[in-house]
Structure formats: structure tokens, C-alpha cells
Amino acid sequence: xTLQQALREYLVKQHLKGLLPKGFDDDYDLxxxxxxxxxxxxxxxxxxxxxxxxxxxEGDIVPENFMSVNALCAxxxxxxxxxxxx
Amino acid sequence: MSLNLAEVxxxxxxxxxxxxxxxxxxxxxxxxxxEFQRDVQSMAERLREAGISxxxxxxxxxxxxxxxxxxxxxxxxxGASVTPIPMELANEEKQQILQHIAIDTLISxxxxxxxxxxxxxxxxxxxxxxxRLLKVKTQRQAPAxxxxxxxxxxxxxxxxxxxxxxxxxxxxxxxxRINAANQGLHIGPEDRIVWxxxxxxxxxxxxxxxxxxxxxxxxxxxxFGVSLLRAAIDNNATMIYGAPTHYELMTHDRSDKAxxxxxxxxxTTARLSTExxxxxxxxxxxxxxxxxxIIEIGLPVINxxxxxxxxxxxxxLLPAYSIKLVRQENQNTSEILLHGPGLLDAYYEPWMRRxxxxxxxxxxxxxxxxxVMDDAGFLTxxxxxxxxxxxxxxxxxPQEVERVLERHPDIQAACVFGxxxxxxxxxxxxxxxxxxxxxxxxxxxxxxxxxxxxxxYKIPREFKWVLCxxxxxxxxxxxxxxxxxKTGQTLxxxxxxxxxxxxxxxKLKTNVGEQHDLTTSAT
Numbered sequence: 001x002t003l004q005q006a007l008r009e010y011l012v013k014q015h016l017k018g019l020l021p022k023g024f025d026d027d028y029d030l031x032x033x034x035x036x037x038x039x040x041x042x043x044x045x046x047x048x049x050x051x052x053x054x055x056x057x058e059g060d061i062v063p064e065n066f067m068s069v070n071a072l073c074a075x076x077x078x079x080x081x082x083x084x085x086x
Numbered sequence: 087m088s089l090n091l092a093e094v095x096x097x098x099x100x101x102x103x104x105x106x107x108x109x110x111x112x113x114x115x116x117x118x119x120x121e122f123q124r125d126v127q128s129m130a131e132r133l134r135e136a137g138i139s140x141x142x143x144x145x146x147x148x149x150x151x152x153x154x155x156x157x158x159x160x161x162x163x164x165g166a167s168v169t170p171i172p173m174e175l176a177n178e179e180k181q182q183i184l185q186h187i188a189i190d191t192l193i194s195x196x197x198x199x200x201x202x203x204x205x206x207x208x209x210x211x212x213x214x215x216x217x218r219l220l221k222v223k224t225q226r227q228a229p230a231x232x233x234x235x236x237x238x239x240x241x242x243x244x245x246x247x248x249x250x251x252x253x254x255x256x257x258x259x260x261x262x263r264i265n266a267a268n269q270g271l272h273i274g275p276e277d278r279i280v281w282x283x284x285x286x287x288x289x290x291x292x293x294x295x296x297x298x299x300x301x302x303x304x305x306x307x308x309x310f311g312v313s314l315l316r317a318a319i320d321n322n323a324t325m326i327y328g329a330p331t332h333y334e335l336m337t338h339d340r341s342d343k344a345x346x347x348x349x350x351x352x353x354t355t356a357r358l359s360t361e362x363x364x365x366x367x368x369x370x371x372x373x374x375x376x377x378x379x380i381i382e383i384g385l386p387v388i389n390x391x392x393x394x395x396x397x398x399x400x401x402x403l404l405p406a407y408s409i410k411l412v413r414q415e416n417q418n419t420s421e422i423l424l425h426g427p428g429l430l431d432a433y434y435e436p437w438m439r440r441x442x443x444x445x446x447x448x449x450x451x452x453x454x455x456x457x458v459m460d461d462a463g464f465l466t467x468x469x470x471x472x473x474x475x476x477x478x479x480x481x482x483x484p485q486e487v488e489r490v491l492e493r494h495p496d497i498q499a500a501c502v503f504g505x506x507x508x509x510x511x512x513x514x515x516x517x518x519x520x521x522x523x524x525x526x527x528x529x530x531x532x533x534x535x536x537x538x539x540x541x542x543y544k545i546p547r548e549f550k551w552v553l554c555x556x557x558x559x560x561x562x563x564x565x566x567x568x569x570x571x572k573t574g575q576t577l578x579x580x581x582x583x584x585x586x587x588x589x590x591x592x593k594l595k596t597n598v599g600e601q602h603d604l605t606t607s608a609t
Contacts (some may be wrong), residue, residue, distance in 0.1 A: 013533075013534070013537060014537075014542050015542070017176065017177070017537065017542070019198075019200075021197060022197070031308045031310075032308075034149050036308065036309065036310075037284075037309050038282070038309040038329065038331040038332050038335060038478070039174075039331060039477070039478050039480065039510075039543060040309075041309055041310065041331075041335065042331050042334070042335075042478060042509050042510060043510075043542070043543075045509070046507075046509060046510070058337075058338040058339075058340055059338075059340040061310065061311060061335065061338045062310060062312055063308060063310045063312070063313065066310075
């Protein structure tokens with residue numbers, strides 16, 4: 001499973017309760033649609049840290065990194081690159 | 087004549103029609119008291135035309151925004167009561183509410199109407215672009231005495247007890263609560279309050295108080311720290327009302343943004359850790375005001391005067407309330423008992439009026455929380471006599487999750503308990519006993535099973551297979567995390583067993599009181 005697929009599956013299962021909203025795709029704005037409340041943000045941070053062994057820094061917790069499957073995928077990829085070549 | 091909270095709001099709106107009621111969430115958006123009153127009256131008219139009338143109870147299944155307040159006040163205007171159906175719940179949990187509380191009609195977000203498919207009778211009518219009014223087949227009769235109470239809210243919650251029985255709050259009770267709380271909060275028209283919580287769980291000693299006392303509600307664009315700060319700064323907030331998670335997200339902000347000079351930064355729903363209180367203070371130079379609130383009584387204790395000096399304390403008792411600390415039998419801890427205005431009117435099922443509830447403790451409400459009070463009267467919560475779990479302030483009882491786990495065909499018995507984790511405060515963990523002859527399902531399968539039946543915050547983050555559940559001498563399941571984790575770790579090292587190994591549970595059941603790890607998949 002690719003990173004993108006894994007993140008999509010996590011978000012759909014955990015935060016969308018398996019129900020795909022109309023027009024959902026990897027650019028679907030999860031924040032605007034109300035799926036990213038404070039608990040969802042904290043849970044997503046915890047999930048990423050555990051699943052991808054990626055420490056999330058304070059400055060990382062901004063809407064741009066969490067707004068969609070694609071944004072989250074780009075964020076995790078950049079963190080992984082950062083870890084390999086700090 | 088009985089009180090109606092909508093009328094209280096209308097009187098305030100008549101006195102200050104131009105005053106802003108809601109600012110945000112979009113930059114520059116503002117609705118005044120006068121405009122909102124007209125919207126409420128117009129929506130009430132639509133509800134009347136749709137057949138909603140005095141004495142009916144309507145389920146409200148809608149996100150926390152301006153419309154949530156509008157629907158609640160419009161329903162009160164026509165004399166109906168409201169049962170919140172939190173959006174956060176799993177579908178089955180939402181349907182359970184309809185089975186336990188007599189609900190005549192629903193107002194639902196259009197995106198989530200399908201949840202109630204089996205209950206809907208007839209066609210849906212449109213209340214707004216995003217909301218539908220749905221007639222539902224009532225699953226039960228309302229208690230005979232309910233109408234006489236003048237109910238405003240019927241909340242499906244277990245309150246301080248372990249089983250969901252529903253809490254009934256009348257208009258009069260809520261009015262008493264907000265007035266008692268305002269002896270400490272002093273909310274008035276000069277206040278601009280950043281609102282961050284779920285309205286399905288928090289509405290009475292907050293939203294109702296703001297509308298009754300003429301304050302302005304500030305709604306942020308989203309829950310990220312930067313957006314919360316921007317909402318407070320752009321709107322000159324005087325108060326923030328949030329959970330520890332919100333203050334944590336603000337603390338994470340790396341910009342140089344400073345908060346405006348807040349009068350109060352209220353923390354509710356969960357215990358505030360010393361680390362977070364200190365980090366927030368270092369970042370913003372502001373001490374957070376802890377509180378103690380429970381559904382049965384409102385907000386009787388607030389740390390208003392010494393939030394920095396007495397960090398960790400929920401504060402002093404507000405003048406309207408009385409407190410008694412009762413030493414628990416054979417233990418060195420005391421349970422908090424409270425008395426004062428705004429006590430719940432009744433438990434819904436089994437029906438029990440306030441007088442009967444209080445009779446058990448000679449007129450006091452037993453909270454189930456354990457506390458100590460210092461010489462200056464500052465109360466600190468030190469635990470619970472009951473086994474509630476609080477994940478970032480979202481509270482539930484372990485038995486609810488255990489029942490769901492035990493519905494899985496491969497699980498014979500389950501024990502769920504809260505373990506301390508960073509950020510969320512607590513997280514649920516499950517010890518499971520496998521059914522005879524079954525293969526242990528993996529963690530993902532267990533999580534999928536739970537996700538169908540439970541809200542996401544109730545799903546255990548870790549599962550551990552054990553040979554049998556630990557019990558006390560009297561046979562009660564032990565849910566003490568310190569004890570269970572210590573036991574599990576010791577035996578895990580000594581005697582690990584493969585996840586997929588088939589077990590003879592009859593043999594295992596003889597080892598009462600002894601635990602062995604069967605898998606380490608969830609560590």
C-alpha cells in the first residue's frame with residue numbers, strides 16, 4: 001500500500017467514519033468540511049508519529065499540512081526526507 | 087407562567103439589537119442580537135408550519151456552528167425540547183439515542199441523514215441548504231411526568247453514573263445554573279468569548295449564558311492553533327472557553343502572535359496538566375483558569391482568583407453552592423458531594439426526579455469524583471470513585487466499550503481501562519480473553535469492529551490478549567491501569583504466546599487472577 005493510500009484509509013476510517021462525503025478526493029478540504037476538530041488533529045499527530053516514526057514539531061501543526069490527503073502525504077514525505085538528510 | 091430561555095434571549099436582543107452576537111468563523115462576518123432574534127423567530131415559524139409544537143422533543147444532529155444555536159432557540163421558541171445527537175458518535179450510538187429517548191422529529195445535517203434511514207417516516211423538509219427536518223417513528227413513550235418539568239434539554243448521557251440514563255434539564259434549571267455561575271464569571275455585553283467546544287456536549291452554562299447576559303461569541307475558522315489565536319486577536323477577545331487540547335494547539339504556535347489581554351481563559355472537560363499550564367504561561371504570559379463542571383449540576387467551582395499560584399486546583403466554590411467531602415470507607419480519599427441551584431430535574435430512564443436522586447445522600451449530589459480542599463478553600467480533583475475514561479475531555483465509561491468488544495465472535499470477555507498518554511490525557515486500552523477455538527483477530531480487525539459501533543475516541547488504542555481478566559476477591563473486574571500494565575509487562579517477558587495460537591480457554595479459565603500476554607501486536 002502506498003503512503004497516499006495508507007493515509008487516505010486512515011483518514012476515511014478514523015475521521016470520516018468510513019462515509020465518503022460527496023465529491024471526496026485526495027484534495028478534498030477536510031478542515032473546511034469540519035472533520036479536523038482539535039481531537040482529530042491531536043489523533044492524527046499521534047498516528048503519524050507512531051506509524052511513520054516521524055516526530056512532529058510544533059511549527060508543523062498548521063492547516064496547510066493537514067487539510068487533505070494530498071497535503072498530509074506531502075507533509076509526511078517531507079518529514080521523511082528531513083529525517084534521512086537532516 | 088413557566089420560564090422560556092428563548093424569551094430571556096429575546097429580552098436581551100430587544101435591549102441591545104445592534105450588539106454583535108456572533109463574530110466569525112469567516113473573517114468579517116457578524117450577526118447582531120437583533121438579526122439573530124429575527125432569524126430565530128423566522129425559523130420557529132417554519133418549525134410550527136412543519137408541525138413542531140409545545141411538548142415535542144426534537145433530536146438535533148448538526149455541527150457546532152451558528153445554525154446549531156439557531157435551531158436550539160427556535161425549538162425552544164415553539165415550546166419543544168432538544169435532545170442533542172453528537173456528530174462525533176458512531177451510527178449505532180446515534181440510533182441508540184432514538185431508542186432510549188422519545189424523539190418525535192429530527193433536525194439533521196443533510197450530509198448525515200442516512201444514519202436515521204430506518205427511523206424516518208415520510209419525506210424530509212428543508213430547513214436550510216444544509217439542514218433537513220425528518221419525521222421519525224417514535225420508539226418509546228416519554229415518561230408521564232416529563233411535560234410538567236418544562237424540559238429544555240434531554241441529554242442522553244450517563245452523567246456521573248455508569249449507565250446511560252438520560253439527564254433532563256428544564257428551562258428554570260438552566261437559568262438557575264447560568265446565574266449561579268455568573269456570580270464568578272461576570273459575563274456581560276463587554277465580553278467577547280472565543281468558543282471552541284462541541285455544542286452537543288456544552289451549551290447550557292456557556293452558550294445560553296452568553297446569549298442571556300448579552301456577550302459576543304467568537305467562532306474561529308478551524309481548530310488549529312494559528313486560527314484560534316487569530317480569532318482571539320482579530321476580535322479583541324476577553325475570554326476563551328476550551329479544552330486542554332485547544333490550549334495545547336495554541337501553545338504549539340510558533341509565530342510571535344500574542345493573545346489580547348484576556349480576562350479569563352477557561353479550561354473545561356479534562357484535567358489540565360502542569361506541563362501544559364506552564365508551557366501556555368511561558369508562551370503567552372497567561373495562567374489558565376481550571377473549572378469543575380458536571381452535567382447534573384453545572385459549573386459550581388472555578389479557579390478565578392489564583393490560577394497561577396494554585397495551578398492544579400479547579401478553584402473555589404462559587405457562592406451559591408455548598409460542598410461536602412465524605413471519606414470513603416477503608417480508603418484515604420474523599421468523595422465530593424455538592425448542593426446548590428440548577429441541579430438536574432430528573433434522570434430519564436429509569437425515571438427518577440431530583441428529590442429521589444438527592445434522597446440517597448440526604449439532599450446532596452454524589453459526584454463520584456474524589457477531591458481534597460486546602461485551607462483557603464481551593465478544591466483539587468484527585469480521582470474518581472467510578473471508572474470513567476476521559477480522552478481529551480470526551481468522557482465515557484469502559485463498560486460501554488467492553489460490551490461492544492464482547493459482541494465480536496472471537497472475544498469471550500473484555501476489560502477496558504484508561505492509560506495516561508501525552509496530549510490526550512488518557513487513552514483506552516483493552517485486555518481481551520479469546521473465545522475457545524478461535525484465532526485471535528489482529529489489531530486492525532478489532533479496530534474496524536469497534537469503529538462500526540463506537541465513536542472514534544472510544545476505540546482502544548492498544549489491545550492485549552490475556553488468559554483471563556483480573557478480578558477482585560468479590561469477582562469485580564479490576565480496571566486499575568497501574569496494576570494491569572505492571573502485571574501484563576511482567577508476564578509478557580516471561581511467557582509470550584503467539585497471536586495466532588489457538589487456545590483452550592476452558593483450561594485457561596482456571597487461572598483466575600493470573601494474566602498472560604497473548605500478543606504484543608498493539609504495544
